[in-house]
Amino acid sequence: MSVDANTMLVIAGMAVATYLTRVAGLWLLQLANVEGRARSAMDALPPAVLMAVIAPTVLATGVAETLAAGITVLAAFRLPLLVSVVIGVASVVVLRALTG
Amino acid sequence: MxxxxxxxxxxxxxxxxxxxxxxxxxxxxxxxxxxxxxxxxxxxxxxxxxxxxxxxxxxxxxxxxxxxxxxxxxxxxxxxxxxxxxxxxxxxxxxxxxxxxxxxxxxxxxxxxxxxxxxxxxxxxxxxxxxxxxxxxxxxxxxxxxxxxxxxxxxxxxxxxxxxxxxxxxxxxxxxxxFWSDWRTGAVLLASGGVSALVYLAVPGAWYILAGAFAGVGVAAILHAETGNQNPDGVMPS
Structure with missing residues (x-):
């Protein structure tokens, strides 16, 4: 197994940059005043980020993905997570075959 | 254990x-x-x-x-x-x-x-x-x-x-x-999802997550202001 010097440097650079994005949130937290309106905004952060991450797949990829996302939502209101995920994946495979 | x-x-x-x-x-x-x-x-x-x-x-x-x-x-x-x-x-x-x-x-x-x-x-x-x-x-x-x-x-x-x-x-x-609690969650998700999808289609790169998240958080902050009088302690009901 070989390790190239430039490759090592690039991997180290990407590792440091990535870790900086991960700890920056902690530092930001110490600056932020989490009362009142800022508190409401921070409380909305987890669902807002989750939604923003999946929106391109759910809304802008294809009919199959959008429909499968709807089926997953319905499943998730009643069923355990793992079952809902299996239903979601199965429906996207079937719907892709039907609409593709 | x-x-x-x-x-x-x-x-x-x-x-x-x-x-x-x-x-x-x-x-x-x-x-x-x-x-x-x-x-x-x-x-x-x-x-x-x-x-x-x-x-x-x-x-x-x-x-x-x-x-x-x-x-x-x-x-x-x-x-x-x-x-x-x-x-x-x-x-x-x-x-x-x-x-x-x-x-x-x-x-x-x-x-x-x-x-x-x-x-x-x-x-x-x-x-x-x-x-x-x-x-x-x-x-x-x-x-x-x-x-x-x-x-x-x-x-x-x-x-x-x-x-x-x-x-x-x-x-x-x-x-x-x-994470669903009430209609405010729906408004936050609508803003976040809509803006994220639009930015994803219009702007190359991974900016859509930031844009969508800020839109959702912005809506949450605005809705807090509207209900501010009923909630003097500033905690959003959940």
């Missing part, structure tokens, strides 16, 4: 479906990276230290000999800037973590691990053991299977990720459903 061991296994078991969905993706990453000229040891080092799936695929796509340092470091910042939001959010629930534990926790922060940790915050108490049960098993799985993909390499061909890519969206949808 001690309480810590129990919490650790609870985290590892909760994240198991994600590990299953990640395995073929890690194998694929290893195989693609080797095809671009990296050695299996270099593949393992990248997975172990960078440890960011989306970035690693983008980096391998842009890989050349010699690899462009400035471009890839800049790409790492852009692709991973969503971690700033996730870290700031989960950091609020880490009162029980020591200082060093927080910094270690941020090293293993991933989209899926973060989502499961936030889910635990909603339903109970996020302990360090539970968090690292998620984080350590995800790190082990990602590093092990990307190394394996690098070793089997070309023999693997181009494994199909058919259906697997949607598994992550499905996991996120399930966790999202758990």
């Amino acid at each position: 001690g309480i810590r061991a129990q919490e650790f296994s609870a985290g590892a078991i909760a994240i198991l479906p994600v590990l299953v969905a990640t395995m073929p993706i890690a194998l694929l990453f290893g195989a693609l990276a080797v095809a671009k000229g990296l050695s299996p040891l270099e593949v393992w080092l990248m997975s172990a230290t960078v440890y960011a799936g989306a970035l690693q695929f983008v980096a391998i796509d842009q890989w050349a000999d010699p690899a462009p340092l400035g471009l890839l470091v800049f790409t790492a910042l852009v692709v991973n800037v969503r971690h700033v939001l996730m870290g700031a959010s989960i950091g609020r629930s880490m009162a029980g973590f020591s200082g060093p534990a927080r910094y270690a926790a941020m090293f293993v922060l991933t989209d899926e691990g973060w989502a499961f940790a936030e889910r635990r915050v909603r339903s109970g108490n996020l302990t360090p053991a539970y968090y690292f049960g998620i984080g350590v098993s995800m790190w082990l799985s990602w590093t092990l299977f990307s190394l394996l993909g690098a070793i089997i390499g070309r023999g693997l061909g181009y494994p199909s990720t058919y259906g697997f890519n949607f598994a992550f969206s499905a996991v996120f949808i399930c966790i999202l459903v758990g």
Whole structure:
């Protein structure tokens, strides 16, 4: 197994940059005043980020993905997570075959 | 079993479906990276230290000999800037973590691990053991299977990720459903999802997550102002 010097440097650079994005949130937290309106905004952060991450797949990829996302939502209101995920994946495979 | 061991296994078991969905993706990453000229040891080092799936695929796509340092470091910042939001959010629930534990926790922060940790915050108490049960098993799985993909390499061909890519969206949808509280959640999701999808279609790169998140958070702040008189203590009902 070989390790190239430039490759090592690039991997180290990407590792440091990535870790900086991960700890920056902690530092930001110490600056932020989490009362009142800022508190409401921070409380909305987890669902807002989750939604923003999946929106391109759910809304802008294809009919199959959008429909499968709807089926997953319905499943998730009643069923355990793992079952809902299996239903979601199965429906996207079937719907892709039907609409593709 | 001690309480810590129990919490650790609870985290590892909760994240198991994600590990299953990640395995073929890690194998694929290893195989693609080797095809671009990296050695299996270099593949393992990248997975172990960078440890960011989306970035690693983008980096391998842009890989050349010699690899462009400035471009890839800049790409790492852009692709991973969503971690700033996730870290700031989960950091609020880490009162029980020591200082060093927080910094270690941020090293293993991933989209899926973060989502499961936030889910635990909603339903109970996020302990360090539970968090690292998620984080350590995800790190082990990602590093092990990307190394394996690098070793089997070309023999693997181009494994199909058919259906697997949607598994992550499905996991996120399930966790999202758990965050539903009232119509305000709907307004936040509408703003976040709509802006994210539009920016995704209009702007190249990974800016859509930031744009969507800020739209959602902005709506939450505006709705708070409207109900401010009924809520003088400033806590949004949930």
